[in-house]
Amino acid sequence: MFASSPCARLWTRFAPEPEKWAKGTWTIGANRVPFGPRAWQITFDATTPVELLRDVHTELLDLYHQDQLFEDATAPHEVYTPLLARGWSHSIKTDGTQTFHAPDGEGNVQHRYTAPTGSDPIWRAWAGYSREPLWQARFSSGAPTTLAAALTASLVSSEQLHRVVKDIPFFTRRHLYVASAAAQQLPSHSTPAQPPTAPVVGRTR
Template sequence: MLPDPLPDPFKDLDPAQTVRVLPRHLAGPGQADLETIWPFPFDDGWHLHRAIQGMVFASSPCARLWTGFAPEPEKRGQGTWTIGMGRVPFGPRAWEITFDATTPAELLRDIHAELLDLYLEDFNSDQDHLFEDVTTPHEVYMPLLTHGWSHSVKRDGTRTFLPPEGHGGVRHRYAITGADSPIWRAWGGYLSEPHWRARFSAGVPTTLAAAFTASLISTDPVHRVVKEIPFHTRRHLYVARAAATQPPSYPQPALPPATHAAGRTH
């Protein structure tokens, strides 16, 4: 006999109702505006660039670090957020991180905040954390294990971590074979048809991957409009507290403000 299906926690709520939910990886994209996601001090040397078809880029004063958003509403991921770092100004990328536009906004915000922290640490010292990171891989995945995620290892040089409900995951390629595939990979929803995907290339500071998983398993609920929560996994979400009804907000990038304060995520 098949087990009874989980109840839908949103069944009796207005579709326009705003709720606070967990876990983050199943919550949907939320309000993905640049004012929230990019903490960069644009009044202190950082540059904002606009391109055609809604593309937006930000670059550091040294022109070695950049991040951007390219909308592709006709595709499943609805676009791509990309972080890139080069060893020389305007040079080729030494490493890259990409996220689907459907990635929860809180995860994007936290990794960009950590990115800015690393950049400022390097700028104000003789360190080079953006290329010579000392964070170890276990700092990325140990928080997952302590929050009930499972762990499996394959002979192909990968280890996979799955959340308790099984709808999402983090994969680490611990054996470097020269293959041009991500060192870290994460997704939300079913692996065969994920709601969102994230990829960290070889060379990405492990500190950034650790910031990402720390945000992923954060117990701080996120705000979502009921109608925007992914349907196929909504029965695995926990409603922390219902808030007042308000108009839905869609992930349309907007201009960042003049300045933001930086802060670590862990």
């Protein structure tokens, strides 16, 4: 599945790979000229929470309308300040990277503050173990810092999420809390759903 902007300089693509753990890849790419060399890209595993994808794509559309795909004034600290404000810890290595760790140990965001080499990402976020993450997002050199900030803001959002329990890895379920589903008014043409017989599982990102 592929979508491109009218100017053909910005595109987003989903390549499914159901036989693999990550189930496929979402890729956002930008070219300075239509069909020219890729200026930057962002990739997400298909297992990335849909809310993170939504929030990054929403910010992406705003940047496109403002013609700021290649000139971004957002400072790096705007990416990780929300994390520190929510109690994330911080570690720095001499290899030019700093990593922010969620209080529950299940989430991480890494920033390469020195010039990257090869395919090293400027920003990387993942859940679970670094070598075998449940999902990960990677921002190449040149990717707007604003989009990385949109990702971290979404990560620490207190918006309630709704999931089917079978879709939640077993070892992360200890971080869940149970909340009653909020009543929703359905369109007149829809058949009303039966009220839930048990509480709905939810969590905050």
